[in-house]
Amino acid sequence: MRKILKITLATTLVSAGIALGSIFNITAQGAGATGQAGTADDPVVTKSYVDQQIQKALGGGVSTPPTTPTNPTTPPPTTNPSDNKETTVVENTVSVVTLKPGEKLIAKAGTEFIIRSGKGVIYSEDANGVADLTDGKDIANGQAAGNNHLLSFPRDGRGIMVQEGNKYNLIVMVRGGYSIQ
Missing domain, CATH: 1.20.5 (Single alpha-helices involved in coiled-coils or other helix-helix interfaces)
Known part of the structure; x- marks a missing residue:
């Protein structure tokens, strides 16, 4: 029972x-x-559509996929007579730049940096800093910038440098104009 x-x-x-x-x-x-892809609640998009929307956001409304120039040109390095250091300005290309301790990488307005290796801090002549687009926050003068974070420089005269006391180089990917001081 x-x-x-x-x-x-x-x-x-x-x-x-x-x-x-x-x-x-x-x-x-x-x-x-609903759990079903392709509905209005969960749309499926193609890579080309996403690329087009990114270019539209970055390029100010470009509605066609970006085209690459057939013969990209890089301006030759120029020398600054006041300090006898080479100043490089490269527009609309991605450059890999190595900074030694004591050097500053100064951006032109609209330039973007990604620190790939080393420890870097933000440099600014005024109280304002730069936008960390990865974290969605501003980084002020003298504050550390994270590796692999996309940094946007809204005005000339701001940049990054090797963190004080660090003896290793700083490797940075740069898109836009810059100079090394």
């Missing part, structure tokens, strides 16, 4: 669990979680 009671109770509990699980699943799907 006890054995039959245990089997009946176990069967009832399992059936109730399955019924409740089905009810909760239906309720969750009715709340907007």
Whole structure:
């Protein structure tokens, strides 16, 4: 008799669990979680569409995919007579720049940096800093900038340099105009 009671109770509990699980699943799907890709709630987009939207956001409304120049030109390095150091300005290309301790990488307005290796801090002549687009915050003068974060320089005269006390070089990817001081 006890054995039959245990089997009946176990069967009832399992059936109730399955019924409740089905009810909760239906309720969750009715709340907007359709689970089907390609619907209005979960659209499927192509890589070309995403690239086009990124270019539109970065390029001020370009509606066609970007074209690469057939013969990109890089201006030759120029020399600053006041300090006899080479100043390089490269527009609309991605350059990998190595900074030694004591050097500053100064950006032109609209330039973007990504620190790939080393420890860098923000340099600014005024109280304002630069935008860390990865974290969505501003980094003030003298504060550390994270590696692999996209940094946007809104005005001339701001940049990065090797963190004080660090003896290793700073390797930075740069898109836009810059100079090394």
